[in-house]
Amino acid sequence: MGRSPCCEKAHTNKGAWTKEEDQRLVNYIHSHGEGCWRSLPKAAGLQRCGKSCRLRWINYLRPDLKRGNFTEEEDELIIKLHSLLGNKWSVIAGRLPGRTDNEIKNYWNTHIKRKLISRGLDPHTHQPLNTAATTAATATATKNICLDFRNTSVAATPLSLNDENPTNYSSSLEEETKCSSSTTEERPPPLEPAAAPVAATQKSSGEVMINLELSIGLPFQAMVAQRRPTAAAPVAATALVEKAVCLCWQIGSQSGQQFCGKCQTTNGFYRCC
């Protein structure tokens, strides 16, 4: 029993969008907001797949998109974020107002990869090219086990390109993403970026500790939405969390404790300290 297709392929257009199709989509979303993408094409009079409509809107028609070339500052931010997050394009895009995941992904593949290679860096590991292979092999051989929930916590702190020092982005991210626990006795060294994804704990006895602590934060876009309601996200829906809520859960040796009891507040939200 398979899943039904997302749309009737026989009656849908493919390929480049026409101006008329764009206009229909924009008009529909302006008057109805972003809703059910599956039913949108029919309602808007478009012979397109809902997924296609969503992509077109998000990547091209959205009014808050920043068109034009990436700045040097954006380049460096993308590189820094990629070194910490890997190919999490949507998370990276969340840190770059007006840029889409697709745009950043394409830009990465066509420009930044080459830029890093020309700097003698491996675009995947961000390590010097001649040592990348060795480092990867070493990392594979380690006993450490990492259950890395960084994506959930990373989104908690909005970054602004207006910040004066781009390096703050990484230090802020590192601060937000490092696994924290009273059982954690070791941390990876700060910014050897390729090693950053490893955040496990190994006691001196050789015993491997698995940190199952989970820290949850609201995504950056959601926080932006609080300040800037849009047609797509009406005010009622964006008046998200007025009250600070502890989103920190711990599992394991401190079981039975729902809150870590050590939360600190950041930007109105509690986070695991």
Place this chain on the structure above:
DNA sequence: AATAAACACAACCGCTCGAAT
């Protein structure tokens, strides 16, 4: 001027995840 190669990017595809039933 014609053609091939390289590049850039929009769009598609397949998959996963969470919510609803």
Place this chain on the structure above:
DNA sequence: AATTCGAGCGGTTGTGTTTAT
């Protein structure tokens, strides 16, 4: 608990444009 559905994500492909020969 199992199934279905809608949304979103990341990888890949297709196509138009630019550059080199």
